[in-house]
Amino acid sequence: MTAENAWSALWGSERSTDGTRTRCPCDGDFDYEPCPDCQADEHDWDLDRTECARCEDGGVIATCPLCGTTGWQDCARGYSCWPTPAQLITYIxxxxxxxxxxxxxxxxxxxxxxxxxxxxxxxxxxxxIIRTSRWSEFLARHPKRIDIPPALSA
Known part of the structure; x- marks a missing residue:
């Protein structure tokens, strides 16, 4: 764990061998449901799926907006980190x-x-680096500061 290797990706996603990129959901095969008016992909619809952001331009999206249809997108710089033990335990x-x-x-x-x-x-x-420990050791150090769900304390 070093500053040079500090890259973050979506939980459970496949990473490139150098860890700086992650497999895009389109997997390099861009095939989203298009807007019926302008053929823009589903990422351009508003949350209510009532308005397409691309219709004003009449644009047609030919490549994945996340990866350019390469199948890989850049990871975010830095390790995921939580400031308190309770937040980390909840997240995991x-x-x-x-x-x-x-x-x-x-x-x-x-x-x-x-x-x-x-x-x-x-x-x-x-x-x-302050400390590296197993989960059992980490949980033993923080039992009174957080509510550990029953499945975690077993």
């Missing part, structure tokens, strides 16, 4: 469902916040 438990040592290790570090991640979390480039 929502994605994994429980914390056991084979889920991975917890790395506590100091660093510089440089961006916001895909899930709204701070993205941080580390400047100093």
């Amino acid at each position: 438990s929502e994605r994994v469902g429980h914390m056991v040592d084979d889920v991975g290790t917890v790395v506590e570090f100091d660093g510089d916040i440089i961006d916001v991640g895909f899930d709204g979390e701070p993205l941080v480039v580390p400047t100093r």
Whole structure:
């Protein structure tokens, strides 16, 4: 875990060998439902799916807006980081469902916040590693400061 390797991607996404890119949902095969009026893809519809942002221009989107139809999109700079143990535990438990040592290790570090991640979390480039521990060790250090869901404390 170094500053040079500090890249973040969507949870569970496939990464390139150097870790700086992630597989795009289009997988290089751009095939979205187009706007019936201008053929713009679904990303250009508003949240209510009532107005297409591209119709004013009459544009046709020929490539994926996320990756340019390469199948790969850039990761965000920095590691996902949560400022409190409770926030980290909640974030991981929502994605994994429980914390056991084979889920991975917890790395506590100091660093510089440089961006916001895909899930709204701070993205941080580390400047100093404080501690690396297994989940069981991390949870043992923070039992009274947080409410650990029953599935996590087992």
